[in-house]
Every structure is written in C-alpha cells, then in structure tokens.
Amino acid sequence: MRAIVQNGYGTADVLRMTEIEPPAIKADEVLVRVHAAGVDRGTWLLMTGQPYAVRLGLGLRGPRDRVAGMDVAGTVVEVGAAVTRFAVGDDVFGTARGSFAELAAARQNTLALKPATLSYEEAAVVAVSGVTALQALRDVGRVRAGQHVLVIGASGGVGTYAVQLAKAFGAEVTGVCSTEKVDLVRSLGSDHVIDYRTADFGTGGHRYDLILDIGGDSSLTRLRRALTPRGTLVIVGGSLDGKWLGLGRQARAVALSLFVRQRLTMVIAKQRHPDMGTLAELIGTGRVAPVVEATYPLADAPEAVRHVGAGKTRGKVAIRV
Missing domain, CATH: 3.90.180.10 (Medium-chain alcohol dehydrogenases, catalytic domain)
Structure with missing residues (x-):
C-alpha cells in the first residue's frame, strides 16, 4: 500500500x-x-x-x-x-x-x-482538534451557560471548534485572531471578535469567566488580568518555541494556581469514543461544523x-x- x-x-x-x-x-x-x-x-x-x-x-x-x-x-x-x-x-x-x-x-x-x-x-x-476543544471547555474549563468565554487562537484547528462548542454550551464567546481571519471567526458564531493586531484583550477592561489560550504566548500576568477573580484559564498546547519540554508556562500556571483564587490549568486531551459520539451528535444537529x-x-x-x-x-x- x-x-x-x-x-x-x-x-x-x-x-x-x-x-x-x-x-x-x-x-x-x-x-x-x-x-x-x-x-x-x-x-x-x-x-x-x-x-x-x-x-x-x-x-x-x-x-x-x-x-x-x-x-x-x-x-x-x-x-x-x-x-x-x-x-x-x-x-x-x-x-x-x-x-x-x-x-x-x-x-x-x-x-x-x-x-x-x-x-x-x-x-x-x-477527532484531534474537536476532542481537544471539547475536553478543554467541558471537562477542564467546566463551561456553563451564560459565562463569558475568551478563545485566543480562535481561527485555528482547535479554536474553530472551541468557538462553536462554547456557543453550543450557551456561553457568550469572544474570539481573538488576526485581521484576515476576523470574518471566519465571526461566521462561526462568535459574539465578539478581537483583532490582536489592532486591540489587546487584556486592556479593554472586560473580564472573562473562562479563557482558552490555544498555542499562544501571552504571559500569565496578562491572562490573569483578563480573568474574573474566580475565573478559569485553560492552556491548550505547548509553547511554540519550547524545544526541550514546551510545558514551562503550563507548569508555572498549575503551581501558581495553588496560591490564587483563579484556576490556572492545562488540558492533555485523550481520544475517547463517548467524546467522538458527542461531537458526531453536535455535528449532526448543525451546531458544530x-x-x-x-x-x-x-x-x-x-x-x-x-x-x-x-x-x-x-x-x-x-x-x-
């Protein structure tokens, strides 16, 4: 073959x-x-x-x-x-x-x-991106209807699923992406879109209940400023330039979470057929594509x-x- x-x-x-x-x-x-x-x-x-x-x-x-x-x-x-x-x-x-x-x-x-x-x-x-987004939102992020969710990297593989899944779970979603991808993220159902080339999600005064940082490089300080006092940060993927381990920022987030009220964590996705079934159902009903x-x-x-x-x-x- x-x-x-x-x-x-x-x-x-x-x-x-x-x-x-x-x-x-x-x-x-x-x-x-x-x-x-x-x-x-x-x-x-x-x-x-x-x-x-x-x-x-x-x-x-x-x-x-x-x-x-x-x-x-x-x-x-x-x-x-x-x-x-x-x-x-x-x-x-x-x-x-x-x-x-x-x-x-x-x-x-x-x-x-x-x-x-x-x-x-x-x-x-x-499978890979959809399951990662699902577990990051539902299992690790514990997303609930009515929450304000920020998806950093909303136009990529995991991000496009995360925006749609967060909407399916009843959240108000803000997506962060580059200028040329704003139209895509908006078409996925994102309530608000931030073009990171012209605006900073950390300086607008808005606070989010849940932030998914997908393969980004924002500092924990900057991310925490955008969280509500008891909000949750889920880091998805390793550092883009981490040649040896690639998980330094995740390790610092988990350690810091022990001393602050905010939940700072990460996701390591596992392929499981019940989650594939969930995605198939959401796709079948048109809520995710x-x-x-x-x-x-x-x-x-x-x-x-x-x-x-x-x-x-x-x-x-x-x-x-």
Missing part, C-alpha cells in the same frame, strides 16, 4: 511516499481503508521531534511508528476478534495509527460512525504538513487518499 513515512526527525523533507506492507490489527482494533486524513499541529511536532522530551516515548533517532498521521475517516475492511462496536463496511472517523496511508489500524474506542452529513475530508479533521481550508492529495502530504506548521491555517487541512 502507499503511505507517507519518515525515518528521522526534521522538516517536511523527511516525509516521503513509498510502498509498505498493510498494518496488522490487534484484537481490539479495526483496519480502515482511509479515504481522508487530517493534518493537526501535533503531526508537525511529531515530525520535527520537538519538544525533545517526546523522543523518549517515540524513539530517540526516529519514530518507531514510521507512518505519519492520526486523524482519519474511511471504511472498515477488517475487524479484530474483540471488536464489538463496528462491522466491515461501516464508515467511521476518529484517530488511527498512521493515517497518511491507504490502510490504517485503529482502536475501536477512538472511532465513531461517520455522520452522513459530512464528507470524508470534513470527517477526517474532527468542521472548517476545511484546503485539501491535498496523499502525494502532497509533506506540503500539507509544512502549511500547517507555518501556523497560518484557517481551520483545518485535509489529505485525500
């Missing part, structure tokens, strides 16, 4: 398409014929091997799992002996092991049935990853297999 593989860490030049053997599945896994895959920021970070601490789990000189990609949408073609949730022929979406390929193995508890209203390309960009900026053929996957790594994406990028 065709697949995008990497033998070492580095730029998108380490990714190449080649022929490899199809993956073997375990008892609790299914084999998915991949119709589309999603590109997320994590894929780019794993390609670069940064922060360096991730190499302790992935492989010191190169990734043990050579096929890139996590987000997936496709059709089940084989099921493991212990699989009870899916059958051959089911259209599914979620996360898989090496989705930049014609076939990928996926655990049944990281998949859900694909909503009929979504194309494969749209479904392929839901994936935003796909561009679709690339499998052969151009390195260019797709390079584009996402540049940090200028409007929503998500998909790969058509």
